[in-house]
Amino acid sequence: MASQTKDLEKLVQQEYKWGWETLVEADTIPPGLNEDVIRVISVKKNEPQWMLEWRLKAYRYWQTIKEPTWANVHYGPIDYQAIAYYSAPRSNQDRPQSLEEVDPEILRTYEKLGIPLREQEQLAGVAVDAVFDSVSVATTFKKKLEEMGIIFCSFSEAVQEHPELVQKWLGSVVPYTDNFFATLNAAVFSDGSFVYIPKGVRCPMELSTYFRINAQNTGQFERTLIVADEGSYVSYLEGCTAPMRDTNQLHAAVVELVALDSAQIRYATVQNWYPGDKEGKGGIYNFVTKRGKCQGKNSKISWTQVETGSAITWKYPGCILQGDNSVGEFYSVALTNNYQQADTGTKMIHIGKNTRSTIISKGISAGHGQNSYRGKVQVLKSARGARNFSQCDSLLIGDKCGAHTFPYLEVRNPTAQVEHEATTSKIGEDQLFYCQQRGIPKEDAITMIINGFCKQVLAELPMEFAVEAQKLLGVSLEGSVG
Amino acid sequence: MLTIKNLHARAEGKGILRGVDLEIRKGEVHALMGPNGSGKSTLAQVLAGRDVYEVSQGEVLYDGRNLLEMTPEERAHAGLFMAFQYPVEIPGVSNLYFLRSALNSLRKARGQPELDAMDFLHIAKQKAREFGLDESLLKRSVNQGFSGGEKKRNEVYQMAVLEPRLAILDETDSGLDIDALKIVANGVNALRHPDRAILLITHYQRVLNYVTPDYVHVLYNGRIARSGDKNLALHLEEQGYAWVEGQAPERPQVAGS
Numbered sequence: 001m002a003s004q005t006k007d008l009e010k011l012v013q014q015e016y017k018w019g020w021e022t023l024v025e026a027d028t029i030p031p032g033l034n035e036d037v038i039r040v041i042s043v044k045k046n047e048p049q050w051m052l053e054w055r056l057k058a059y060r061y062w063q064t065i066k067e068p069t070w071a072n073v074h075y076g077p078i079d080y081q082a083i084a085y086y087s088a089p090r091s092n093q094d095r096p097q098s099l100e101e102v103d104p105e106i107l108r109t110y111e112k113l114g115i116p117l118r119e120q121e122q123l124a125g126v127a128v129d130a131v132f133d134s135v136s137v138a139t140t141f142k143k144k145l146e147e148m149g150i151i152f153c154s155f156s157e158a159v160q161e162h163p164e165l166v167q168k169w170l171g172s173v174v175p176y177t178d179n180f181f182a183t184l185n186a187a188v189f190s191d192g193s194f195v196y197i198p199k200g201v202r203c204p205m206e207l208s209t210y211f212r213i214n215a216q217n218t219g220q221f222e223r224t225l226i227v228a229d230e231g232s233y234v235s236y237l238e239g240c241t242a243p244m245r246d247t248n249q250l251h252a253a254v255v256e257l258v259a260l261d262s263a264q265i266r267y268a269t270v271q272n273w274y275p276g277d278k279e280g281k282g283g284i285y286n287f288v289t290k291r292g293k294c295q296g297k298n299s300k301i302s303w304t305q306v307e308t309g310s311a312i313t314w315k316y317p318g319c320i321l322q323g324d325n326s327v328g329e330f331y332s333v334a335l336t337n338n339y340q341q342a343d344t345g346t347k348m349i350h351i352g353k354n355t356r357s358t359i360i361s362k363g364i365s366a367g368h369g370q371n372s373y374r375g376k377v378q379v380l381k382s383a384r385g386a387r388n389f390s391q392c393d394s395l396l397i398g399d400k401c402g403a404h405t406f407p408y409l410e411v412r413n414p415t416a417q418v419e420h421e422a423t424t425s426k427i428g429e430d431q432l433f434y435c436q437q438r439g440i441p442k443e444d445a446i447t448m449i450i451n452g453f454c455k456q457v458l459a460e461l462p463m464e465f466a467v468e469a470q471k472l473l474g475v476s477l478e479g480s481v482g
Numbered sequence: 483m484l485t486i487k488n489l490h491a492r493a494e495g496k497g498i499l500r501g502v503d504l505e506i507r508k509g510e511v512h513a514l515m516g517p518n519g520s521g522k523s524t525l526a527q528v529l530a531g532r533d534v535y536e537v538s539q540g541e542v543l544y545d546g547r548n549l550l551e552m553t554p555e556e557r558a559h560a561g562l563f564m565a566f567q568y569p570v571e572i573p574g575v576s577n578l579y580f581l582r583s584a585l586n587s588l589r590k591a592r593g594q595p596e597l598d599a600m601d602f603l604h605i606a607k608q609k610a611r612e613f614g615l616d617e618s619l620l621k622r623s624v625n626q627g628f629s630g631g632e633k634k635r636n637e638v639y640q641m642a643v644l645e646p647r648l649a650i651l652d653e654t655d656s657g658l659d660i661d662a663l664k665i666v667a668n669g670v671n672a673l674r675h676p677d678r679a680i681l682l683i684t685h686y687q688r689v690l691n692y693v694t695p696d697y698v699h700v701l702y703n704g705r706i707a708r709s710g711d712k713n714l715a716l717h718l719e720e721q722g723y724a725w726v727e728g729q730a731p732e733r734p735q736v737a738g739s
């Protein structure tokens with residue numbers, strides 16, 4: 001048995017493939033944070049006064065609050081004055097008007113990552129917004145989408161071109177007072193993606209943002225806002241990678257989703273930030289706030305996440321189910337290996353009548369990885385007939401890792417139905433032996449078992465990305481579960 | 483085909499096999515009987531390569547190769563199959579997908595082209611009909627939510643698809659009603675072939691009403707205490723294992739066993 005465990009551990013050791021760095025000239029504000037830095041960011045982005053004021057309000061509030069410590073993760077103190085809060089590729093200073101103007105080094109970076117930005121090389125049916133060090137460098141298929149009234153652009157551009165939309169919805173789901181990291185983001189966010197789907201429009205292609213952290217000692221603060229107007233539909237995917245560095249980097253993003261009457265938003269994340277080395281040195285601190293608001297009746301928001309990267313993951317994509325009959329879903333696979341830590345889960349807040357939510361969480365721990373599921377289901381008095389189903393499964397590989405489950409249930413309406421199921425299992429030596437006895441090599445067997453374990457979640461991803469995610473899980477564990 | 487010489491094996495320091503000798507030739511069907519705890523399942527698991535057991539003495543040759551040095555998958559590639567006493571559940575992995583991966587792994591290891599999904603489906607459905615497996619089980623997760631009988635039938639079905647050269651059935655007949663028992667027995671009979679050998683491990687004589695073995699062995703206290711033809715099984719059924727105990731041949735205790 002011991003030798004099998006050792007083999008498993010060997011399998012889980014695998015190099016991070018996306019760890020190289022791109023050499024581009026960057027325009028970076030020196031490290032440190034004060035009101036002047038925020039003004040500089042705002043000036044660089046040529047922002048209207050209301051935007052600057054919102055940032056400053058957030059900053060002043062941030063100074064009054066403390067970093068949260070309730071998560072089941074451990075890390076040394078973060079020196080917020082040692083972080084640079086703005087970095088942009090210099091060539092990007094006047095935002096490129098076409099792909100031809102984008103720095104070829106950056107284009108090559110995305111090609112290397114398998115994200116071709118030239119439209120003719122695109123994956124069929126996917127429009128991409130590429131964000132490089134917090135600045136959007138290219139957005140594809142914009143024209144085609146514009147013809148349908150769909151807005152898909154960088155956040156900075158949206159502030160310039162569609163200020164009324166941004167002003168109306170910014171902070172409506174995640175207010176600048178929400179939590180320490182979201183407040184910091186509100187003060188210093190540099191860019192991100194903005195999406196607006198007009199009434200009754202079904203977005204004909206997947207929208208996707210690809211985040212790449214490149215610069216050193218720089219915090220990454222993107223902000224994404226998606227508004228789906230009545231009866232519309234959009235499916236959105238984000239992917240992320242970063243170079244290997246031996247210092248930790250902070251990534252504190254905010255995502256806000258708004259679904260009006262009968263609108264539907266599917267939001268999927270394949271998070272593959274650099275997780276740190278085998279000894280736990282370096283890696284991204286991924287402290288992210290994501291929330292969707294089902295504001296209209298019969299609206300629906302689905303979160304799907306595959307979290308394999310980051311040294312520490314701290315995120316709880318949730319849904320505020322305000323509209324009657326609205327539906328919230330959360331499908332998650334979180335994998336921790338080596339010394340990675342993840343404290344992730346969701347928050348479902350039932351306000352409207354007959355609101356429904358489903359939570360499927362799959363945690364995989366290997367090496368010394370620690371994986372916590374933290375989920376809150378809150379049924380308010382008004383939520384007559386609300387229903388929730390939660391299922392949290394944990395899979396352990398080896399005997400040095402851990403899985404933890406922290407479910408919080410708060411039900412204030414007697415007609416509500418709330419179900420919670422949880423399981424923890426070890427990747428069975430029995431299962432492995434069974435596969436091997438049938439001739440399936442151990443690595444393939446592990447990949448097969450892990451993919452089986454995650455099937456319910458992977459099935460929620462758009463086709464092409466489901467395949468990517470499967471491969472990623474295989475690589476992150478080198479076959480331990482497939 | 484398979485030669486076991488003076489095989490000793492233990493688990494967690496406790497000796498379970500204490501000098502097993504057995505010779506199985508092509509085309510033969512051997513039944514291995516014995517009371518609980520006699521080491522029947524241990525022998526099957528050691529032959530299949532389960533590493534919780536430590537082989538302390540003896541050797542096993544399979545087609546002239548040292549079987550004990552091969553990994554479990556190498557043994558499978560060489561045509562060894564074990565039907566599990568307790569088939570394992572693999573949630574989220576469909577029976578069909580699992581079996582195709584297994585068959586293609588074997589084919590790949592043998593330098594044969596892999597089968598695509600359509601070709602495989604054809605074979606899988608045909609065998610399901612032949613071996614009395616409900617087709618709906620093919621799409622379900624491996625063994626998950628299967629009844630005891632369905633699990634055993636699924637083992638025999640996998641054996642039929644993978645066409646092993648040496649099949650070891652570890653108490654596949656246990657816990658089956660008479661109809662299921664017949665289906666399993668028919669599966670074994672269908673697999674009889676001059677190039678194949680079968681080692682049928684069983685607790686009861688009952689299955690031997692449907693499968694006629696060439697040899698019957700009784701494993702007792704980690705050794706083969708008796709060998710004979712099918713009449714030995716009948717005799718056992720009448721006399722019980724106490725009879726073996728009374729007549730067990732004396733053997734010197736081997737140090738360290």
